[in-house]
Amino acid sequence: MTVRMRARAAEPPPAELGRSPGPPTFDGFYHAHFRSVTTQLWAYTGDLGQAQDLAQEAFCRALARWDRLARYDDPVAWVRQVAWNLARSRWRRLRTARNHLLRQRRQEPEVAGPSPDRVAIDRALAELPANQRRAIVLHYLADLSVAQIALQEGVAEGTVKSWLHRGRAALATLLNDNTEGVGDV
Structure with a gap:
């Protein structure tokens, strides 16, 4: 078997x-x-x-x-x-x-990078206190009046004037500090 x-x-x-x-x-x-x-x-x-x-x-x-x-x-x-x-x-x-x-791709013109001056201004603006920075940007870049800024921010016009004055003074100092030594090579 x-x-x-x-x-x-x-x-x-x-x-x-x-x-x-x-x-x-x-x-x-x-x-x-x-x-x-x-x-x-x-x-x-x-x-x-x-x-x-x-x-x-x-x-x-x-x-x-x-x-x-x-x-x-x-x-x-x-x-x-x-x-x-x-x-x-x-x-x-x-x-x-x-x-x-x-x-679908839009042909956008090539934009040059920011100039050294723009970089310096941006860097200096970043160092300002927020209220001074906002006041300067709204006044000089958005073309708002002191009264319009005061209304938008909910403060007195004198406060906005003070922010603008202090912000311009601080920017002048910061920009002078950033440009010192640039041409001394």
């Missing part, structure tokens, strides 16, 4: 005897052809990750239709064609998106 079991275990499976057990399984098909389809797509796209994604998508679509595809003479040709169509579609979408972005 044990001899017979050994003899049966040594017999090749029916597929190896030339008898076809039925249509091929999807798993066997996938394992047999995924690498070659991926390699072809990699050569086409130049990107291994993208090639693997495209091949995977094509095989997923084949799985959904496997009952019909299994009867084809060459089901891998169908998978390959689907993968190539997916690659072309992806390239078209990318090209369309790139062209759309290029059309």
Whole structure:
């Protein structure tokens, strides 16, 4: 009895005897052809990750239709064609998106960086107390009057005048300190 079991275990499976057990399984098909389809797509796209994604998508679509595809003479040709169509579609979408972005990009003139004087003024303004800085910016850059600044800040006009006076004095000192030694090289 044990001899017979050994003899049966040594017999090749029916597929190896030339008898076809039925249509091929999807798993066997996938394992047999995924690498070659991926390699072809990699050569086409130049990107291994993208090639693997495209091949995977094509095989997923084949799985959904496997009952019909299994009867084809060459089901891998169908998978390959689907993968190539997916690659072309992806390239078209990318090209369309790139062209759309290029059309949307506004051509703004190139603006030169701030001058050294502007940098010095900005640095000096940053060192002023907040109320003096606001008063100077509102008066000299926003062109607001002393009365308008007083109304906006909720203080008396005399307070705004004091902020402007102290702010200008501090700016003069800070700007003189920043420019000393610049020309003494």
